[in-house]
Amino acid sequence: MNICRRNMYSKKFGRLMFGLCTRCSTSVVTAATISTSHRTAVRLTSVCKHRMHFLERRSQIGLEHARVRCSSQTTVDPNEVKRFQLLASKWWNEQGEFAALHSLNDLRVPFIRDNLLNAHGRGQPGKPLAELRILDVGCGGGLLTEPLGRLGACVLGIDPVADSIGIAEVHAWHDPDVRDNVRYRSITLEELSEKGGQGAGQFDAVVASEVVEHLAQLETFALCCNQVLKPGGSLFITTINKTRLSYALAIVAAEEVLHIVPRGTHDWDKFVCPVELERLLESHGFHVDSVRGMLYNPLSGAWKWTENTSVNYALHAVKLKEDTSPDDDDDPIVVVAQEKARRWYN
Ligand SMILES: C[S@@+](CC[C@H](N)C(=O)[O-])C[C@H]1O[C@@H](n2cnc3c(N)ncnc32)[C@H](O)[C@@H]1O
Structure with missing residues (x-):
């Protein structure tokens, strides 16, 4: 007891x-x-x-744990991959489904070039982007990859759609001005950026033009972009705002009435407004340098810059030199x- x-x-x-x-x-x-002043007294x-x-x-x-998250989550939406798989043979038809992307080069190529020249100074004459390494995420058939290569940059184009990569490779091979400067791989951004992967901290710039509105996850995209960029590197995004006007123009008018792009190309839920994108990037180690509106004229097929970002816009962000991970x-x-x-x- x-x-x-x-x-x-x-x-x-x-x-x-x-x-x-x-x-x-x-x-x-x-x-x-909570008490930083008494920290030393704490046992x-x-x-x-x-x-x-x-x-x-x-x-x-730094972003070690982010890398792990990068590789375990994916930006890939299988439905998007299927959709672009069906269009893979159409990339280089300037009057076809991707006509608006061909003419968008008139704005996006100078936008990328001039921002990179501001950051890095001038390269060789005729090859202003020589020595710079650019990653073109979601390169498709290489419509933007090629002109960047022609400016002298070493450009790696990646896309999850293997047939698009095949088309891009064949097209570049026929042009001696481009052939030596561009490479293509059918790989995802998250695979490329994995810990110890070939992409980590390698690039002076990442370009994702008309891509983020097709991704399954923006957070993983932002993490992986940070991962593959050198400190001070540039991220260029062009995409579609999430407004009523963008629904009316990019989906109803462009897809259903004028057939500028195939029906079902865009999902309004995946569009992102500039403020939201800025917030996301700034919480993933970027400083957003500029956001500019772009306007497409369906009659002339031409693009021009505008103050108004309510439909299409271009964004330039810079990776901060000192990394901070989002949760921390x-x-x-x-x-x-x-x-x-x-x-x-x-
Ligand atoms: C509208 S196209 C833009 C192509 C190219 N950037 C251009 O502007 O010419 C969208 C591209 O994103 C690609 N894509 C879809 N999901 C992707 C992902 N998770 N990661 C990278 N690219 C993706 C598609 O295969 C397609 O090539």
Whole structure:
């Protein structure tokens, strides 16, 4: 009986002590989190130390965990791949389904060239983008990849649709001005950007023109773009705003009435407004440098720049030199750990 009671009390005492210790270690973390001025006075339990060390390591290795997420999630929507698979033979027909993309080069090529020249200065005469490495994500048949290669850049075009890549390769091979400067691969952005992959931190610029409105996931796209760019590298996006006017023009008029692009090419739910895209990019280590409206005239087939971004727009963002991963920004424990890690490693 006595032994039983002693056991009971010792268990109660044990639970009480365990509870106090647990609460104590929690309050240590909380104190460390909210009271930076008293941080040095805080004694960490071994559990806390372990967690802090983990977080410090995590902040040191930057987007390491983001890479893991990149490779485990995908930007690919299988329905989009099927849709573009059916159109793969049409890329180079200037009067066909992709006519508007051919003429869009009049705006997007100078937009990319001039922003890169501002950032990197002039290259060789006639080859202003020489020495620069550009990744063209969702390159299709290479309509934009080729002119960028002609400006002297080394351009890698990637697309999940293997038939489009085949068409792009054959087309580039016939042009000696382009052949040496462009390469194509049927691979996804997330595969290319995987940890230890060939794409990580390799590119001076990433271009995704008329692509983001076809992706399954924008967050993975933003993470992977950050991953493949060099610090200070440029991201160029052209896409469609999410407004009533864009529904009327890009879907009803362009697809259903004028048949400028095939019916079902666009899904309004996937359109993204500039503010939302800016917010997403800024939370993934980018600074948005400029956003410009573009206007298509279906009668002339020509594009022009406009102040109005309510239908089509182009965006230029720059990867910040010091990476911060999205989740870490808001996590006070990580902020503390980052500060501590900076003191240790500097
Ligand atoms: C409207 S086309 C634009 C092609 C090219 N960027 C141009 O402007 O000429 C959209 C392209 O995005 C590609 N695409 C679809 N899903 C993609 C993904 N998850 N990653 C990369 N490209 C994708 C399609 O195969 C297609 O080639």
